[in-house]
Amino acid sequence: MSVLTQPHFHNETAAIARLEAIGWPQGPHCPRCGGFDRITTVKGGREGLRRCGPCKREFTVTVGTVFERSHVKLHIWFQAAHLMASSKKGISAHQLHRTLGVTYKTAWFIEHRLRDGTLPMLGGEDKDVEADTTYVGGKEKNKHTRKRDPRAIGGLGKQIAHTLVEHGGAARSSHIADVTGKTLRTVLNNVDCKSALMTDTAGGYLHVGREFSSHDTVDHGEDEYVRGNAHSNAVEGYFSILKRGIIGTFHHMSEQHLHRYLAKFDFRYSNRSALGIEDEARAALAMRGIVGMRLMYRDSSLA
Numbered sequence: 001m002s003v004l005t006q007p008h009f010h011n012e013t014a015a016i017a018r019l020e021a022i023g024w025p026q027g028p029h030c031p032r033c034g035g036f037d038r039i040t041t042v043k044g045g046r047e048g049l050r051r052c053g054p055c056k057r058e059f060t061v062t063v064g065t066v067f068e069r070s071h072v073k074l075h076i077w078f079q080a081a082h083l084m085a086s087s088k089k090g091i092s093a094h095q096l097h098r099t100l101g102v103t104y105k106t107a108w109f110i111e112h113r114l115r116d117g118t119l120p121m122l123g124g125e126d127k128d129v130e131a132d133t134t135y136v137g138g139k140e141k142n143k144h145t146r147k148r149d150p151r152a153i154g155g156l157g158k159q160i161a162h163t164l165v166e167h168g169g170a171a172r173s174s175h176i177a178d179v180t181g182k183t184l185r186t187v188l189n190n191v192d193c194k195s196a197l198m199t200d201t202a203g204g205y206l207h208v209g210r211e212f213s214s215h216d217t218v219d220h221g222e223d224e225y226v227r228g229n230a231h232s233n234a235v236e237g238y239f240s241i242l243k244r245g246i247i248g249t250f251h252h253m254s255e256q257h258l259h260r261y262l263a264k265f266d267f268r269y270s271n272r273s274a275l276g277i278e279d280e281a282r283a284a285l286a287m288r289g290i291v292g293m294r295l296m297y298r299d300s301s302l303a
C-alpha cells in the first residue's frame with residue numbers, strides 16, 4: 001500500500017484544490033446558474049469559497065454534496081478513496097475505521113458514498129450482459145449449482161446474490177430473496193433492454209428475457225459454460241473474485257450487510273485494472289462522482 005505522501009491526503013487546503021481539479025475539469029462553475037464566467041475567489045472567506053459574478057451566488061466545490069454535509073474532513077475522504085481503490089480484495093469498514101481514525105459508523109458511511117459515486121449503467125445496443133446467481137454463506141457456499149442440495153438452500157443462513165456483468169464493462173449486484181420471475185425482472189431493470197442478455201436456464205429469466213434484444217441461455221447442469229455466443233465466463237469470474245474476497249477479508253457475512261459487500265465488489269470489478277483504470281484514477285473517479293451528483297441526503301443519517 002502506498003505511503004500517502006501527497007499533500008491532499010493530509011492538508012485540507014491541498015485537498016480542496018485537488019477536488020477542484022478533479023470535479024471541475026473545465027474550471028469552476030456556478031451551481032446556481034451553471035455559468036463559468038466571472039467566477040472569483042472570495043478573499044477572507046472559508047477555504048475554496050468562490051463567487052459567481054452574474055448571479056452573485058457564493059459556493060465551493062463541495063456545495064450541495066455529501067462532502068459539505070459530512071463532518072469528515074476532505075483529506076480524510078481522499079485517504080478513504082485511495083484505500084478503497086488500491087485494496088485488491090476490497091476493504092472492510094472496520095479497516096477504514098482503524099486506518100482513518102473515524103468511528104465505525106462513519107467508516108460505513110464514507111465507504112458507501114464513495115461507491116455510490118461510481119454506479120455504472122449496464123448494457124446497451126450491441127452490448128452483452130450476463131446475469132447469474134450464487135449462494136453465499138453456509139457450507140454450500142462454494143459449491144456449484146449442480147453440486148448443491150436444493151433442499152439445503154433457504155432457512156440455513158444461505159443468501160442469494162444476483163450479479164449482472166456487462167462484457168468488458170461494469171458489474172451490478174443485488175441481494176435477492178428468491179429467483180422468481182418477479183424478482184429477476186426487478187434486478188434486470190438495471191440493464192438496457194437493447195442489450196443481448198445471457199443467463200442460465202433458470203425459469204425466472206424466461207419471461208423477462210423476451211424484453212431484451214436477444215436472450216441466450218447456458219445450462220450449468222450440463223457443464224455448458226459457452227454455447228455459441230452465450231457465455232457465463234464473465235459472471236463466473238466475478239463470483240470467484242467475490243468469494244475470494246469473502247474468504248480473505250470478510251469472515252462473517254451477515255445477511256443484513258450482504259448488499260453492502262456486493263456493492264463493494266461491484267466497485268472493485270467495475271473499476272478494475274483490466275478496464276485501464278489504475279488505483280489513483282479509480283480513487284479520483286469516486287471523488288468526482290460525488291461532486292458530479294450533488295446529492296442532498298436529507299433522509300439519510302450523515303456521518
Ligand SMILES: [Zn+2]
Pocket residue numbers: 030031032033034035052053054055056057
Ligand atoms: Zn451563477
